Amino acid sequence: MTAFLLGGCSVMVEACCLPKQFECTAGLQNATFRGGKLDVSSTVFMHSVDLVNKKVSYVGQSFKIVQDYNKMMQYTISQWYCRVSKLTTPIHDCMPANATIATSMAMGGPKGIMMDVYDIEKISPGARLPFKGTLSLNQEGCVPFSEILKTEGSIATLAYVNMTYGIKDPSVFDVPSPPCPKDTDNFVMMQYTISNGYCTVNKLMKPIDNCISANATVATTVDMGGPKGVTLDVYNVEKISPGPGIFFKGSIAFNQEGCIPFSEILMTEGSYATVSYINMTFGIKDPSVFDVPSPPCPKDTDNFVTSLQQQPAPSWPILPSLP
Incomplete structure (x- = not known):
């Protein structure tokens, strides 16, 4: 039992713990205001949470995110690129003991539901989350209902619908390799993409060839x-x-x-x-063009798991970190 302070009264409520395994459709609507212009976008993705096996997945039309809390690894796959990073916080299925309910409210009339609303920063401390906001849960079963996520210049509303218990297809947690590297890879056959201080590491799918394949025909x-x-x-x-x-x-x-x-x-x-190749010269003037900066990229001699960039993620498994 945990005590929460509501309206000046100390209220005893049972600890809120998520269902052990569930899947749902998540609808996200994001409003961004920049340069005097309002832009509104929407996306829908499938969300699967397996607290028994400590895995979480988000699967959308053009992306897939798998969070494996056994390995403390996150894999973000989009357009056949894979970004691998380390998770910083273990997963938890229950609210922290010191979590307080910001407010409680009834929705849907006399036969509707009672919801408890939490401050996201209070229930996932120390994760350096890029947003603020609230999380609403159905009091009956501690079932996720909706979220409001705020960053500078934007606000997003997230709703969880058509929820079912259990995991129908465990392959939602599979990590494709390629493009993602395996944990046992030792940085052989790798591609490094560096942009804005971030490094994306991908597993190359086949060796390089300097000749057109023997069975290739000229169109x-x-x-x-x-x-x-x-x-x-x-x-x-x-x-x-x-x-x-x-x-x-x-x-x-x-x-x-x-x-x-x-x-x-x-x-x-x-x-x-259209790509054009111009001003071609033979030879390599400066071999450093092939150097991979570390950081942000891991070194070839690093252990794959321990060398990756950290990915701040909430310990509460229903707060998304979408690409």
């Missing part, structure tokens, strides 16, 4: 630049790079003289990009 051959120009062989990108992980279609053109890359056309749903 077409064209002359460019007039009589003294160049003759180009054009290949279908999918044909010369088969296998999973290529999220675009298109073509790549090579100068027949020397098999020199000339240009590419890359297409995804809703976008079209």
Whole structure:
């Protein structure tokens, strides 16, 4: 039993503990106000929580997040890229002993429900969360109902609907490799993407080749630049790079003289990009262009699990950290 102070009165209530296993649909509506403009967006994702096996997942149309609290690892997969980070706080299925209810309220009329509302910062201390807000739980069963999350210039409302108990398909917690590296990997066949002080580590799917595959066929051959120009062989990108992980279609053109890359056309749903290779020189002037900065990236000699960047995450498993 835990004592909560409500309206100046000390009220004895039972400790609030989440169901051990549950799944639901989460609807998120986010309003952002910047530069005098209001932007409203919505997204829906499936949310699975397994407190028995200490795993949490968020699965949306274009992303998947798996939090494995046995390994204290978070995997964020989006468009065949994987960002791996360390979780900083163990998972808990019950409210902290010193948690206090900010307010209680009835919703849905006489036959509706009673909800307890908590301050998020109070129930997940020390996690350095990027937001503030409130979490509402149904008093009957300590079932998540809704959240309001606030950051500078934005406010988001999150609702949990169509909840069921148990985990229908445990594969929602599977981490695909590739693109995610395995815990046993020793930084072999890795790609490092560094941006804004963050490092994304991905497992490469196959060795590099310096020759077009033997069974590749030229889609077409064209002359460019007039009589003294160049003759180009054009290949279908999918044909010369088969296998999973290529999220675009298109073509790549090579100068027949020397098999020199000339240009590419890359297409995804809703976008079209042209890449041109210009001012080419042979040799590597400065080998440091291949150096991987550490930090933020782990070193090749580091243990994979202990070397990753920390990911602040709440100990309460229903507060999302979406990409």
